[in-house]
Amino acid sequence: MSIKAPAFTQNIASFNDYVRDLTLAQYKRCIDICAKLDCQLVTIRAGIFFYEEKRKRVFAQKRLLESLEELLEYASRLNVTLLIENYYLPMDAVKKVKDLRKIIELCSHHDNIGVALNIAHLLNVRESIQHLIYDRILKKYIRIIYVGLPPTPWDLDYDESKLSNVIENTKKIIPLVHDPIVIIASISMPIIKKMLEILR
């Protein structure tokens, strides 16, 4: 079992203290729930850089890292690993393989950080899977692979024409990752069945 923390308006990088504080509180509760359920993985969104955060990018990065530090330390006390999920909007702090790599490097002094790779989001930001294939370090951090349809599995709309593309990329990634948890993410039962059948 793993927990995916809420990731709609939540933002650990927000300059708005009310938003950041609530996000941290909610994410810590997700870590608590995970520990109570005896699961070990909590997936989070790394933050969103809206207009104000873009205006002061260095300060925004610092704020994001401070929040991550706080969460990683909290999770460590409860033996929980925090997974950073790549997202797909232009203002997301972590969209591409290089963003994931950077955040992992900056937090590499923690042994409870990992990656939840979202295939749909990668395709949506037109990221080549090759970048991941050649990144020896990042691959080691991937614990969960979300397999869903673009633009995002976390909404009602999905583009079924991208199914074969998603499957192709998933097939390339799975063998590269040691013992991954593959989560089929869709709100459509026929899509879930179809993906499961092909992947099996």
Add this chain to the structure above:
Amino acid sequence: MKPIYGVSTSILGFSGGRIIDAVKFAGNKEFEVLEIVCEAPEFLPGKIPTNYLREIARESLNYGLKLQLHAPFYSINLASLDSEVRKLSINVLLKTIDTATDLDARLVTFHLGLCFLPCRVYPKEAETVLLESVSTIVDYAKEHAIKLAVENRGGRLDIGKSEDLIRLIKELGNPNNLGITFDVVQANVVGDPIQEYLKLKNFVINSHIRDAPRGKEALLAVGEGEIDFHTLIRLFLKNNFYGPYVFEVSSKERALISRGAIEEIIASLFNDEKAVS
């Protein structure tokens, strides 16, 4: 009647300028209104140093500049089914009303929020909580003699399409302190700004004036994009809406260019009228 020209603190753009700089610019260039976009880190309601608020109030008074506020909107969602997010959003709006009171600003523009997956799966529940949230804010604003203006929004997930706004106002019983801020470019994202204005015209009490290519979002000066301002301004005047026309553009230069362009349009409309009569 004379049009009321205003400018938004969006003119500070990426220049690193502060709100007080926008007050001085608006005052020196003889705008009548300044709309302050309340966002962290500089201007988050409830966290603004009292001295800074006083300085802004004093400077505005010196210039005879009227202030109005745009409530924070990033991560604010009055329709959220997450009760903590909804409470936070309401509180931020109430604090914005307090800040408006402190600054003697009489109008607050706000966004309703976004319709994410939970809202799309449970639209009725989201609508119910949205009504409750807005009702709370409207009541609080009334106690503080503040007018609220809900903004039309055009993004895919945005709540605030013209029909949403009209329904909301009607369901709340058409409160006399709730109107609409008509954002020309947000209307342009949805379709034809002229048609969108015609739907909303009976409720419009404030406007965001900027330009953009057709169907797109941008903070361009009037004339830099493809919006038909000639027709739009004619309709504004015909409907006795003389502003505030708040230039929500990305730089000071664009605000000045926009005002010049609107003044020219108004002059040409009066000339046309004279020629006809």
